[in-house]
Amino acid sequence: xxxxxVYAYQVAFSFSIFILISLGLAVIFGMMRVINLAQGExxxxxxxxxxxxTAFGLPLWLAVPAAGLIVGLxxxxxxxxxxxxxxxxxxxxxxxxxxxxLLLVGLVTTLAGPQSQSVPADLGGVSLGGLQVPAYGxxxxxxxxxxxxxxxxxWRFTNLGLIVRGTMQNPEMARALGTNTSMIYMLTFGFGxxxxxxxxxxxxxxFGASPTMGLFYIAxxxxxxxxxxxxxxxxxxxxxxxxxxxxxxxxxxxxxVLGEIAVLLVAILMLRLLPQGITGRLxxxx
Amino acid sequence: xxxxxxxxxxxxxxRPGPVWWSFVVVATAVLLSLPLTLDLAQLLDxxxxxxxxxxxxxxxxxxxxxxxxxxxxxAFFGLGGYVYAVAAMNWGDTTLPFLLGIAIPxxxxxxxxxxxxxxxxxxxxxxxxxxxxxxxxxxxxxxxxGDQYVIGDVRLNGQNGIPGVPPLQVPWxxxxxxxxxxxxxxxxxxxxxVYVGLRLLLTTPFGRILVGIxxxxxxxxxxxxxxxxxKFAAFALSxxxxxxxxxxxxxxxxxxxxxxxxxxxxxxxIIWVIVGGKSTLIGPIVGxxxxxYLTSWLGTQGVGQVTxxxxxxxxxxxxxxxxxxxxxxxxxxxxVFAGRRESGGGGQ
Numbered sequence: 001x002x003x004x005x006v007y008a009y010q011v012a013f014s015f016s017i018f019i020l021i022s023l024g025l026a027v028i029f030g031m032m033r034v035i036n037l038a039q040g041e042x043x044x045x046x047x048x049x050x051x052x053x054t055a056f057g058l059p060l061w062l063a064v065p066a067a068g069l070i071v072g073l074x075x076x077x078x079x080x081x082x083x084x085x086x087x088x089x090x091x092x093x094x095x096x097x098x099x100x101x102l103l104l105v106g107l108v109t110t111l112a113g114p115q116s117q118s119v120p121a122d123l124g125g126v127s128l129g130g131l132q133v134p135a136y137g138x139x140x141x142x143x144x145x146x147x148x149x150x151x152x153x154x155w156r157f158t159n160l161g162l163i164v165r166g167t168m169q170n171p172e173m174a175r176a177l178g179t180n181t182s183m184i185y186m187l188t189f190g191f192g193x194x195x196x197x198x199x200x201x202x203x204x205x206x207f208g209a210s211p212t213m214g215l216f217y218i219a220x221x222x223x224x225x226x227x228x229x230x231x232x233x234x235x236x237x238x239x240x241x242x243x244x245x246x247x248x249x250x251x252x253x254x255x256x257v258l259g260e261i262a263v264l265l266v267a268i269l270m271l272r273l274l275p276q277g278i279t280g281r282l283x284x285x286x
Numbered sequence: 287x288x289x290x291x292x293x294x295x296x297x298x299x300x301r302p303g304p305v306w307w308s309f310v311v312v313a314t315a316v317l318l319s320l321p322l323t324l325d326l327a328q329l330l331d332x333x334x335x336x337x338x339x340x341x342x343x344x345x346x347x348x349x350x351x352x353x354x355x356x357x358x359x360x361a362f363f364g365l366g367g368y369v370y371a372v373a374a375m376n377w378g379d380t381t382l383p384f385l386l387g388i389a390i391p392x393x394x395x396x397x398x399x400x401x402x403x404x405x406x407x408x409x410x411x412x413x414x415x416x417x418x419x420x421x422x423x424x425x426x427x428x429x430x431x432g433d434q435y436v437i438g439d440v441r442l443n444g445q446n447g448i449p450g451v452p453p454l455q456v457p458w459x460x461x462x463x464x465x466x467x468x469x470x471x472x473x474x475x476x477x478x479x480v481y482v483g484l485r486l487l488l489t490t491p492f493g494r495i496l497v498g499i500x501x502x503x504x505x506x507x508x509x510x511x512x513x514x515x516x517k518f519a520a521f522a523l524s525x526x527x528x529x530x531x532x533x534x535x536x537x538x539x540x541x542x543x544x545x546x547x548x549x550x551x552x553x554x555x556i557i558w559v560i561v562g563g564k565s566t567l568i569g570p571i572v573g574x575x576x577x578x579y580l581t582s583w584l585g586t587q588g589v590g591q592v593t594x595x596x597x598x599x600x601x602x603x604x605x606x607x608x609x610x611x612x613x614x615x616x617x618x619x620x621x622v623f624a625g626r627r628e629s630g631g632g633g634q
Contacts, residue, residue, distance in 0.1 A: 085605060090410050091355060092604050099600030102553055106594025215549055219421040222414050257429035264422040272405040
């Protein structure tokens, strides 16, 4: 029973990491079809923003949203200077954002040095069926769910969400109806970046911040969003659930590297069996 | 003077003319006589350009002529290096390991091709999935630092890589090993052979169909060709070439490390090809040389700046010079000589 609980915690934890790192990509790639290879570096920027904010004396629970805001603004700047010119040119977007990713890694290495930095989150442990699990892990699981539900609610139930979804579905029609689609693209990209920055900031107490940390997340994020299929949020959720479980169980039973390899193998198999993604057979939706 | 360039501006399907052939012969002769004037350190720097040019060629063939951008080239490159290293260190002999360094990446590419080409995933997912595979291989190789990760007698050593990879021996006499200048000759010859081979391959019916797939895959299928078979074959072939490059890299440096699979390596290949111009086969070779010398110069300037500059170069070329150096310069020169009579797009 206790082992089962620990497994459940481990799965939920892996699941929440998958959700955190792929939610921003689900918006930017899943909804906007912009392949952003600098996504991992946005996570890194979020982490560094969090480190800097706490260094200025902000408590962690304030530094995390502040980091999200900062990365959101950076995302808007990137959209205006690079991405804007590349809509519809998928491959060029991929290459330019890769250039951006290298540029950001180089920039942060030059400014902050190559060493890893961290922010402590001393929340202690919580007893779960006689076993201690770190309380911060539960905070992460909660935040991941809150961000997912919040994003879903924003797109599904608000007027802005309606306009955004309409713009992504048919930009010409949206423009004909008087929407400033350029602005909507900018805001959506900024929102996706902000989610990514939040994720990076939330990960800092556990994994620290280093210039090349983006590398560790980018593969997982793309796997989750691609296998998710055309429904950005539901697809990402189900793919994160699947890969989170595999990663959690294999990592706990063997090693975290085997967990990652297992995830990759399943992802390739999934692509072969369900090339349209998990939600490929469903009618298009969120 | 315009006729001088017309040979380079032919479409890929046409047979190259005498000017191109004389260019190949002259360039090869010049390159092979360089050891007379260069010292060993310079030769070593130049060898790696041609070793890596093989990798760039494998990518530009697939990307520029078949229209598939595969980041997996880096994976095949690393795999080739590791296969050669492990096999040569276990067996002592190097001929079979050299061949395996080509064959195993080729087989791995074929295996991936079965899943991805025959799975009919779209081009962009193909790019992303090959990138993911490269990353995972890199991470897996990094994690092999313990004593338990041994193939035969060779420890994989994780992040530190495998030092002391044996130099290549002459196949008929294992007591003779290749020295720095021999490795240079071999890499020049291999680069020229692969360049000429790919150029001629593109003039065959097989090559023309590949270019047709790039232009319009649906139309090729409607004409009755199974596009998947051709893409699969091209992918496997380019995997083999990338493996050859990795094998030569291991021989060149006597060393393999997980960085061969890394994102940095993958990015550099893309940058060579983009900067040189992917619509040509000669461009990537030029791009490899330019960027390779640029990075080694930058490397002496400080930490972090290499990736910064490479990233900026990539963004600038994608946004402003999509065709790359060689086609852009070629078109400009041809325009000057042709007296602005006519100007086409990129050259061949």
